Amino acid sequence: MKSYRKELWFNAPTRRAFIHITPQVNECLRESGIKEGLCLVNAMHITASVFINDNESGLHADYERWLEELAPHEPVSHYRHNRTGEDNGDAHLKRQIMGREVVVAVTNGKLDFGPWEAIFYGEFDGGRRKRVLVKIIGE
Numbered sequence: 001m002k003s004y005r006k007e008l009w010f011n012a013p014t015r016r017a018f019i020h021i022t023p024q025v026n027e028c029l030r031e032s033g034i035k036e037g038l039c040l041v042n043a044m045h046i047t048a049s050v051f052i053n054d055n056e057s058g059l060h061a062d063y064e065r066w067l068e069e070l071a072p073h074e075p076v077s078h079y080r081h082n083r084t085g086e087d088n089g090d091a092h093l094k095r096q097i098m099g100r101e102v103v104v105a106v107t108n109g110k111l112d113f114g115p116w117e118a119i120f121y122g123e124f125d126g127g128r129r130k131r132v133l134v135k136i137i138g139e
């Protein structure tokens with residue numbers, strides 16, 4: 001069995017962002033040489049997500065509004081977590097609902113997606129460098 005590991009780095013200039021990362025994951029798969037197996041992609045930070053959905057800007061605006069309704073960033077005093085001196089209590093909650101990781105089957109050297117599936121990095125506490133782990137195992 002072959003094994004491949006890579007960290008992808010992001011530095012979103014805004015507090016929140018959705019970044020399409022399917023091209024980078026495809027590049028990892030190509031580098032790995034793996035044709036049959038599994039590809040794990042996970043955020044390495046507890047205020048960011050990796051998820052799969054449609055690459056459609058209206059949907060991403062809907063996510064942004066929905067997440068702000070569920071867990072508004074302000075007032076930051078609303079969150080007990082922020083008593084630690086942080087201001088990212090909302091980002092931890094947003095990350096929880098959007099998920100930590102995805103696993104995609106690798107078939108015949110390609111990510112075996114359903115229709116319109118694409119991989120995104122969801123940033124909820126940006127303005128600093130953060131990582132995504134790509135791990136691919138198989139033959």
Ligand code: ZN
Pocket residue numbers: 081086088089092
């Ligand atoms: Zn925090």
